[in-house]
Amino acid sequence: MREIVPGIVLLRPNSLNLSAASPAALSILLPLTLMATLGPATVRAAAVPDGIPRALAQERAARLSHLRYQLSFNLIPHAPTTEAHETLRFNLSDASTPLLLDFRDGQVSSLTLNGAPIPTTIDHGHLILPAASLHSGPNTLDAQFTANIGAAGKAITRFEDHDDGSEYLYTLFVPMDASMAFPCFDQPDLKGRFTLTLAHPTAWSVISNTSPSMTEAMGAGSETHFAETQPIPTYLFAFAAGPFVNVHPTPGLPNVWVRKSKAAAAASEVPEVQTTAADGIRYLSAYFAQPFPFPKYEMVLIPGFAYGGMEHAGATFLREESVLFRTAPTADNRLGRQILVLHELTHQWFGDFTTMRWFDDLWLKEGF
Numbered sequence: 001m002r003e004i005v006p007g008i009v010l011l012r013p014n015s016l017n018l019s020a021a022s023p024a025a026l027s028i029l030l031p032l033t034l035m036a037t038l039g040p041a042t043v044r045a046a047a048v049p050d051g052i053p054r055a056l057a058q059e060r061a062a063r064l065s066h067l068r069y070q071l072s073f074n075l076i077p078h079a080p081t082t083e084a085h086e087t088l089r090f091n092l093s094d095a096s097t098p099l100l101l102d103f104r105d106g107q108v109s110s111l112t113l114n115g116a117p118i119p120t121t122i123d124h125g126h127l128i129l130p131a132a133s134l135h136s137g138p139n140t141l142d143a144q145f146t147a148n149i150g151a152a153g154k155a156i157t158r159f160e161d162h163d164d165g166s167e168y169l170y171t172l173f174v175p176m177d178a179s180m181a182f183p184c185f186d187q188p189d190l191k192g193r194f195t196l197t198l199a200h201p202t203a204w205s206v207i208s209n210t211s212p213s214m215t216e217a218m219g220a221g222s223e224t225h226f227a228e229t230q231p232i233p234t235y236l237f238a239f240a241a242g243p244f245v246n247v248h249p250t251p252g253l254p255n256v257w258v259r260k261s262k263a264a265a266a267a268s269e270v271p272e273v274q275t276t277a278a279d280g281i282r283y284l285s286a287y288f289a290q291p292f293p294f295p296k297y298e299m300v301l302i303p304g305f306a307y308g309g310m311e312h313a314g315a316t317f318l319r320e321e322s323v324l325f326r327t328a329p330t331a332d333n334r335l336g337r338q339i340l341v342l343h344e345l346t347h348q349w350f351g352d353f354t355t356m357r358w359f360d361d362l363w364l365k366e367g368f
Contacts, residue, residue: 057187066091067192095134100126102179102186155180163261168242178234191231205244238312255298293353311347
């Protein structure tokens, strides 16, 4: 965003040794330990915090590793929700206490942990993974769930184009809203690899962090499978869907996707945006002595986007109004656009490839 973990920098989380835990960590660890012995119903109110306090994030970071999310969403035009499935794999260093998984603003119809059904109740924005079903080492969670879609206030947002009646869907998970769209460990220092499948109308284009590996016919629509991502935090996972047009596709230049009603108007502006980004990739790769860190780079213009841009790994979303101008652009307009494109591009290195452990270090990546 106009907002280090290759992997993670800063702040070492507290040990699970309660005698060494800070008072803040004890507020999370002690109730969870009691839950393991007394049962979840006995201490749930004390054990399950609202949101994701830092003590919970530190406790999970000390226990969790090797996260892999396999997600499937069924995108139906004008539907208020999307039916979805998730397989989440993770390694756990300590399975002696329950584990909190974040999910809010949706419903879970079935939840299986290591082959055993577990309760689907959402408590203060969390699903409770019971210690009795957890394993030290590899674990597998399967979830069938429903996530909400809305014109505003949702992690999956719908835009209705009044120019031609088209519909577009896009995600915005920053800073901790991925858990509105799917069950996850929604904190920046728990990076995971994501594999995405989208069922969608055949006339729609779909864009995500990686390139599609396969698109196949499915009933009256299509199903697109995306290649697995490199490790990224939940807030940088993203997708967009709708009748987007890839304007001025050119080998060696990043793609720019625009809603179809603006494609003709964008034809004269997009080449400059592509050139700015391509020049920036070459310069920053040399400046940081680090090649572009992801398999591909694209930009998607989102009308009415909440920020000037959002640096999803490999697929930056830009506010359409900051790139396409209603009148002939002035020199200041062009300069502002170049700054925006390069600002979001720089985050592919600082923010995406190298990520702050917690949000009090947001300033560091924004400083670059």
